[in-house]
Amino acid sequence: MDFHLGRTRAPGLLQALRADPELRTARVIIVSGDDQEAAARAAGADRFLLKPFAIEELLEAIRELLR
Secondary structure, eight states: OSSETTEEHHHHHHHHHHHSSTTTTTEEEEESSSHHHHHHHHHSSSSEEEEEOOHHHHHHHHHHHOO
16 A cells, blocks of 8 residues: 555554454555655554565555465
């Protein structure tokens, strides 16, 4: 998910996902054009990618999360 989601931000949405028993184990990658890695990790993101990123970088992050 993108860090900036209109009026909300990914950390708030991710905290809500993690609070839901059915969704708490969902794997989440947060992306942003700003270096928001610390905030993304603090909110519970499994990975963070700084834009622009190569498609191979995204695919590798997905592969890691699927292992």
